Amino acid sequence: MLSIRSISRSFNGHRALNDVSFDVQNGLMTGFVGANGAGKTTTMRIILGVLTPSSGEVLVDDRPITADDRAQFGYMPEERGLYPKMKVHEQLVYLGRLHGLSSAHASTRAADLLEQLGLGERRDDKLESLSLGNQQRAQIAAALVHEPTALVLDEPFSGLDPMAVETTVEVLRDVARSGAPVLFSSHQLDLVERLCDSLVILAGGEVRAAGTREQIRSAHARPEWVLETDDAGFVRGIRGIEVIEFDGGHVRFTAPTDDDADRVLREAIERGTVRSFAPSIRPLTEIFQEVIR
Amino acid sequence: MSTTTTRAPGANTRGRTRFAQAVGIVAQREIMTQLRSKAFIISTIITLALVFGAVLFSSIGPQLFDEDTDVATTSELAPTLEQLDGVAVVPADSADAVRDAVRDGSVDAGVVAGDGPSGLVVIGDREAPSSLLQLLSITPDLELLDPNAPDPMLTYFIGLAFGLVFFMSAMTFGQTIANSVVEEKASRIVEIMLATVPARAILAGKVIGNSILAFGQILLIAAVVLLGGAITGSQLLLDGLGMPIVWFVVLFTVGFIMLAALYAAAAALVSRAEDLGSATSPLIMLIMIPYFLVIIFNNNPLALQIMSYVPFSSPVAVPMRVYLGTMEWWEPFLSLAILVVSTVLVIVFAAKVYERSLLKTGSAVKWKDALKA
Numbered sequence: 001m002l003s004i005r006s007i008s009r010s011f012n013g014h015r016a017l018n019d020v021s022f023d024v025q026n027g028l029m030t031g032f033v034g035a036n037g038a039g040k041t042t043t044m045r046i047i048l049g050v051l052t053p054s055s056g057e058v059l060v061d062d063r064p065i066t067a068d069d070r071a072q073f074g075y076m077p078e079e080r081g082l083y084p085k086m087k088v089h090e091q092l093v094y095l096g097r098l099h100g101l102s103s104a105h106a107s108t109r110a111a112d113l114l115e116q117l118g119l120g121e122r123r124d125d126k127l128e129s130l131s132l133g134n135q136q137r138a139q140i141a142a143a144l145v146h147e148p149t150a151l152v153l154d155e156p157f158s159g160l161d162p163m164a165v166e167t168t169v170e171v172l173r174d175v176a177r178s179g180a181p182v183l184f185s186s187h188q189l190d191l192v193e194r195l196c197d198s199l200v201i202l203a204g205g206e207v208r209a210a211g212t213r214e215q216i217r218s219a220h221a222r223p224e225w226v227l228e229t230d231d232a233g234f235v236r237g238i239r240g241i242e243v244i245e246f247d248g249g250h251v252r253f254t255a256p257t258d259d260d261a262d263r264v265l266r267e268a269i270e271r272g273t274v275r276s277f278a279p280s281i282r283p284l285t286e287i288f289q290e291v292i293r
Numbered sequence: 294m295s296t297t298t299t300r301a302p303g304a305n306t307r308g309r310t311r312f313a314q315a316v317g318i319v320a321q322r323e324i325m326t327q328l329r330s331k332a333f334i335i336s337t338i339i340t341l342a343l344v345f346g347a348v349l350f351s352s353i354g355p356q357l358f359d360e361d362t363d364v365a366t367t368s369e370l371a372p373t374l375e376q377l378d379g380v381a382v383v384p385a386d387s388a389d390a391v392r393d394a395v396r397d398g399s400v401d402a403g404v405v406a407g408d409g410p411s412g413l414v415v416i417g418d419r420e421a422p423s424s425l426l427q428l429l430s431i432t433p434d435l436e437l438l439d440p441n442a443p444d445p446m447l448t449y450f451i452g453l454a455f456g457l458v459f460f461m462s463a464m465t466f467g468q469t470i471a472n473s474v475v476e477e478k479a480s481r482i483v484e485i486m487l488a489t490v491p492a493r494a495i496l497a498g499k500v501i502g503n504s505i506l507a508f509g510q511i512l513l514i515a516a517v518v519l520l521g522g523a524i525t526g527s528q529l530l531l532d533g534l535g536m537p538i539v540w541f542v543v544l545f546t547v548g549f550i551m552l553a554a555l556y557a558a559a560a561a562l563v564s565r566a567e568d569l570g571s572a573t574s575p576l577i578m579l580i581m582i583p584y585f586l587v588i589i590f591n592n593n594p595l596a597l598q599i600m601s602y603v604p605f606s607s608p609v610a611v612p613m614r615v616y617l618g619t620m621e622w623w624e625p626f627l628s629l630a631i632l633v634v635s636t637v638l639v640i641v642f643a644a645k646v647y648e649r650s651l652l653k654t655g656s657a658v659k660w661k662d663a664l665k666a
Contacts, residue, residue: 048488050652071310071489081481086326097318099489100310142485 001026002047002150002181007056009042015205016042020056022200022210024150024181029172031192032185034202035292040185041078043202044152047183048075060150071099074148074175076156078185080139082127088138089114089123092145099146106145113141117167133164140168144175151175153184157191169195193284203292213284220287222254224280225261230272235264252280315490319498320505323473327506337510340461341517347454348521362425365394365403370413374404377428392416401425445592451534451616452591455541455609456584458514463549463580466507467556470499471573474560474647483651492648500553500640507553508546515542537612540625544608544632551604551636552580558643561650562658572657579605587613594619601628604635 002024009017017039024030034040045051047058049070058065083091089110096106114123117137122130127138136159143153151172157165176182176197186192192199199216201209209216224244227235232251236243240260245252255261261279268274310318327333361381366374367388374382383400385391391403395416402422407414415426477483477495486495515538522534559572583606590596591613600610601620607628614620646663653663 045484045652048484050484050487067491073488075485075488077481077484079481079484081477081483081485083476083482084480085476094318094322095485098310098315098486 001061002183003059003062004043004047005057005059007043007046007053007058009039009046009051009054017046017053017205020202020205020207022207024183025198026181027176027179028197029176029182029184029195031196031199032183032202033187033189033192033199033288034185035187038202038292039205040202041154044075044078044154044183044185047152048073069149072146072149074143074146074151074153076139076143076153078154080135082135082139082142084128085126087124088119088127088130088141091127092138092141095142096145101146109147110141110145113144114138116171117141132159133161136160137164137168140171144171148175148180150180151182151184153182155186156184157186157188165191189285189288199284201288201291208291209287216284216287217282220291222256223258223261224252224254224282225264226250226252226276226278226280227264227268227274228276229268229274232268234267234271238264238267249275310490312491312494315494316498316501319490319495320502323470323499323502324506326473327469327503336465337513340510341513344458344514345517345521348518349525351450352525362402362422363400364425365391365400367391367405370404370406380425380428404429448613448617449588449591451537452587452609452613455537455612456587458511459541459545459548459609460580460584462507462511462545463552464577466503466510466549467552467573467576467580468569469506470503470553471556471560471569472566473499473503474557475563475566475569478561478564478651479566487651492651493644496554496557496644496647499557500550503553504546504550507549508542511542511545533616537616540615541608541612544611544625544629547629547632547636548604548608551632551639552576554636554640554643555579558646558650558663561647562660562663564653564657568657582606583609601625602631604632607632 004020004022004024007017007020008015020039020043032040032043042051046053047065049065049067060066060069086094089107092110092113093103093106096109097103101109111120111123114120117140119130119134119137119141122134127135130138140153140156143151153172156168156172160168172182172184172195193213196213198212199210200207201216209220211219227250229249232246232249235241235251235253236246238260240256241253241264242255243251243253253264255264265274265277268277361379363381363383364374365383365385367386368384371382371384374380383394385394385403388405391405394400395403395418398418402425403416404425405414405416406412411429413429415422415429477486483495518538519535555576556573559576560569563569563572583600583603586596586600586606587609590600594617597610597614597617597619600606601614601624603610611620611625611628615625642664646660650658650663
C-alpha cells in the first residue's frame with residue numbers, strides 16, 4: 001500500500017500542495033481527479049521522488065519509501081517522455097535495464113508488452129514515426145516494462161481513442177489484479193467513475209474527498225430514493241423524510257436510514273400501485289463539482 | 294483502512310540498479326547512438342582522411358611545387374644563368390623582348406644587362422622574384438648556434454594542428470552531449486529516468502560515454518598522424534612529435550571530461566534545442582580563447598608557460614612546450630595535476646547545476662539560480 005502523509009509543497013512562496021494525505025490500496029485502481037493546477041502532477045512527482053516535498057512523507061506498507069521502492073514503480077509523466085529518434089523496442093529495453101532488469105529479461109518483456117498493446121509490428125520503428133495514439137501506447141509500455149510493483153500514471157488516457165482506452169484499461173487492470181497499487185489521474189470523470197475502485201479528489205492543493213465510490217457518495221450526498229406511484233403526495237407527511245423533487249406521481253426524497261425509506265415504500269403499496277422504487281445514484285460528476293467548489 | 298504489511302504479490306526482490314551500473318547503461322546508450330549515426334561516422338572518416346592527407350602532404354607536398362623558375366634573358370647572359378639551379382632559361386632577342394615576356398606572363402622573371410655594380414637588372418611583373426634574387430645574390434655565411442632548434446614556421450603549424458584538433462573535438466562532442474541532455478529534457482524522458490536513477494548517474498553516464506568517444510577519435514587521429522609519419526619516414530613526426538602527441542591525448546581526455554560536464558550543465562539550463570546556442574556560447578569562448586592564444590603566442594615562451602598551467606589551454610600548450618623542449622620533465626605532470634583537480638571541481642559544480650535544472654522547464658534557468666535553488 002502506498003500512503004501519502006501530510007504532504008505540502010511550495011513553489012516560490014506559492015503553496016501548490018497543502019497537507020495532502022491519502023492511500024492507494026494494493027490491488028485497487030485509484031483515480032486521482034482535480035481541475036488543472038489542483039496539484040495532481042506535483043503529488044505524483046513527489047511520490048516518484050522526482051520532486052521533494054516541503055514537508056510530509058510517502059510510505060510504502062507503512063514504512064518510509066526508499067529509492068529501491070521507487071525504482072520498481074512504473075511512472076508515466078504528464079508530459080510524455082521517450083526518445084523521439086530511438087526505436088520503440090530498444091528504448092523499452094533501455095528503460096527496463098535502468099530499472100534493474102537484465103538485457104535479456106528486458107528484451108522479452110518489452111516484446112511481450114508491445115505485442116499485448118498492439119504495437120508488435122512497430123517495435124523497430126522510431127518513436128517519432130508512430131501516430132500519437134501509438135506513441136501513447138509505447139509510453140504505457142515504458143511504465144510497465146520492469147514489472148512494476150506500483151503504478152503512477154499522469155493522465156494515461158488523454159489522447160487515446162476508445163479502442164486504445166480499452167486496451168490500456170485491460171493492461172492496468174492486470175497490474176492491479178497482480179496486487180499492485182495503481183494510481184492514475186484523469187480529468188475524464190466518466191472514465192474514472194467507470195474504472196476506479198477508489199478515488200481521491202484534489203482541489204486547490206488539498207484533498208477534498210477520498211475513498212471508494214460508495215464512501216464518497218455517502219459522505220457527500222445523503223442517500224436518495226425515487227418513487228413512482230399514483231399519487232405521491234403522502235410522502236411529504238412522513239416524519240424524517242425530506243422531499244427534494246415532487247411532480248404528481250413522481251417523488252425524489254432523502255431518508256435518514258434504509259428503514260425509513262422502506263416505510264415510505266410500504267405505505268405507498270398500501271395506498272396504490274408502485275411502478276418503481278429505487279435508490280437514486282448521484283453521478284460523481286455532480287459530487288465532484290460540489291466538493292471542489 | 295487495511296494495514297497490510299506484506300508487499301504486493303507482484304513485488305519482486307530485485308533492488309535498484311547500482312550507481313555504477315546505471316552509469317554504464319547510460320554511457321552505453323550515448324556511445325551506441327553516436328556509433329549508429331551516419332553523420333558521426335562520415336565526419337570521423339573525413340577528419341581522419343584530412344589528417345592523413347595533411348601528414349602526407351607536409352612531407353611530400355613541397356617537392357610537388359618545387360619547379361624551376363622560368364627566366365627570360367638575352368643571349369649574352371644566358372650562359373651565366375644556365376649555371377644556376379632551379380632556373381630555366383628562356384632566350385629572348387632583346388631587353389624589350391624580355392620585358393614583354395615578363396609582362397605577358399609567359400615567364401616568371403627576366404634578367405637583362407644593367408649599369409649597376411652587379412651589371413644585371415632583374416625584371417619582375419608586380420613583385421620581386423625573390424627566389425631568383427636570392428640565387429643571384431651573395432649571402433654572408435650563417436652560423437646557427439642551435440642547429441636543432443625547431444623551425445618557427447613548423448612550430449606555428451604544430452600549434453595550429455594541436456589547437457585545431459582540440460577545438461574541433463571539444464566542440465563536436467560538447468555539442469553532442471548538450472543535444473542529448475536537451476533531448477531528454479525536452480521529451481521529459483528525464484522524469485522517468487530520475488524516478489529510478491540519480492541525476493548524477495545520468496550526468497556521469499553522458500560524460501563518460503562521450504569522453505570515451507572523444508578519446509577514441511583523438512586516439513585514431515594520433516594513430517593516423519604517427520602512421521603517416523612512418524610511411525613518409527618523417528623524422529620530425531617520429532622523433533619530435535611522439536611525446537607531445539602522448540601528452541596531448543592524456544590532457545585532452547581529462548580536459549574534455551571537464552568541458553563535457555560543463556556542456557551538460559549548460560544544456561540542462563534550457564528546455565528547447567533552440568536555446569542551446571545561447572546557453573553554450575560561453576563554453577565555446579572557453580574553448581576558442583586558448584586555441585587562438587596558443588597560435589598567437591606560439592613564439593612567446595612566457596605566455597606558453599602560463600597557458601600550460603591554465604586548465605582550459607593546457608591540453609594545447611603543454612604538447613607545444615614539450616615539442617619545443619622548454620619543459621622540465623615534471624612540468625607536464627604538474628599541468629596534469631592542476632587539470633585533474635580543476636576537472637573534479639568543475640564536475641561537482643556541474644552536477645549541482647545539472648541536478649537542479651533538469652526539471653525546470655520553460656524559459657532558460659540562470660546559472661546563479663540553478664546553484665541557489
